[in-house]
Amino acid sequence: MRSTPRDINAVHDPAAATSRIQIRGLGKYFDELCVFDDIDLDVGSAEVVTLVGPSGCGKTTLLRCIDGLVAPSTGEVRIDGAPVVEPPEGVAVVFQHFGLFPWKTVFRNVAYGLRMAGVSRRAIAERVPAFIELVGLRGFENSYPYQLSGGMQQRAGLARALAVEPKVLLMDEPFGALDAQTREVLQFELLRIWDTRPTSMVFVTHSIDEAVLMGDRVVVLKGRPSTVHQVIDVDLARPRTRATTTDPRFHELREQVWNLVMSTPDDHNSVER
Amino acid sequence: MTAAPATHVGSAAGRPARTRRPRLPYPVWVKGSTALVIFALWELFTHVFAPHYVARPTRVAAVIPEVVTSSEFLAALSGTVVPIVQGMVVAVVLGTVVGLAMGQVRWIDRSLKIYVYGLFALPMVAVLPLVTMWFGYTEGARLAIIVFAAFFPMALSMYDGSRSVSRDYLEVASSFRAGRLAVWFGVVLPASLPYVLAGFRLAAGRALIAAVVAEYLIGIEGLGFYILLNARSFRHNEAFVAVLALALFGILTLFLARWATRRWCPWYRQGAG
Ligand SMILES: Nc1ncnc2c1ncn2[C@@H]1O[C@H](COP(=O)(O)OP(=O)(O)O)[C@@H](O)[C@H]1O
């Protein structure tokens, strides 16, 4: 194992004491290809960590490891102290391409997690409408995904994840497939929803603005294989709203992240062959 | 992660709700005149060249009322249709389950694949003598041969569908901790609907052939045998009514499948259907 220079923020992080997700020495190989290596990360129980990095750097694979969908090659992920070996209870994912089942209506898609958890039909009928309402899909309960716009489909994807009342939310570029306007609307809605029910959240994005806007910390992944290149504390007040984006501090942080993402890996990391 | 190709309805970011191309009014006279031309030529040729007992459209039409009310014809009709329906039910259920299992479980795939492929390719006429050895010259033999004919296309189609299910759906299911049966029947089966339908059409056609061939060779009551008897006793017009009945039954089956799909799977939109 190779040690990586990391920002001191990650070490003195107060969240670490109460961290919900603990990632230690995580590495993933696909045959010869090492996607990422030696990743250490803690995420607090009401903390949003955003991951940025070039496409193909293993962000999706990292989320899959956290959700127990793929087994890491080295290291481990713990959630509330329990090692993750299969998809744990209390962890929900919002997928980049929505991942809705086209043969299910909005209601049934949103209810899916609850059904799989063995929740009774009656309880589902009571609980699901609140989440459909929360994401603004009232009136579309009986629509099929093909009848919805991309933004509405992702609202349903979000409601499905929220409906299981997860303690960990994993977001894989949730707004990456949407147009800019829809994307912005959903960003602020997600912030609003998160404020009413803060959870541990790992949010992958390739938008630097989005990373700064959503995150309490921004983790920059970089290198080949990827490692944690830098962790930036985002000291913007919550609740965050549209006004946050006009805050001069927002722009400073954005520049900081931008420079980190754009700098050549050799500045901080030696490239291993 | 890509949108699902198999189900035409995957993610369609930004698509406005409820777009549907208006169906062109297809003039009935186009279809109708094709039949008219064929009947006219047939009438003409038989009139000029054929002996008087050869079936002609006008004479077939003339005997229809008498034939379809005769107890002999009705017995033949139910004699063929009932075992086809029974056989199809068995073949569709078994074929779906076996094909699904083959696509999802490696050892089942390995142990069954070459046999399913082999028996699919085998002409059913070749096995008929063997079947009569086990079942005798009975209706049981006909049922067995119908199941034999319909099972393999159903199983193979479902096998293809089961293997081509988008990874995205499977990932969503396991992320929400779906059990094996929930994955099979809640995800793989509906995601394979296009394959199920293709398999059903193929199976229905083969079941029809199987029933008729079985009746020819075994000599048991049914439309096939009815055709054989009437043709041999120079009652070609009567024989032809039975042929039309078979064709009608085949068409009816396909329409029924289409109607059922529209009714119960509105999310699945066939091409220009
Ligand atoms: N199942 C897999 N088998 C082999 N290689 C894979 C697999 N999944 C991902 N990869 C590879 O891992 C790398 C990282 O992929 P991914 O995690 O999707 O990156 P990102 O989400 O950051 O774009 C890519 O080069 C991809 O080709």
Ligand SMILES: [Mg+2]
């Ligand atoms: Mg990705």
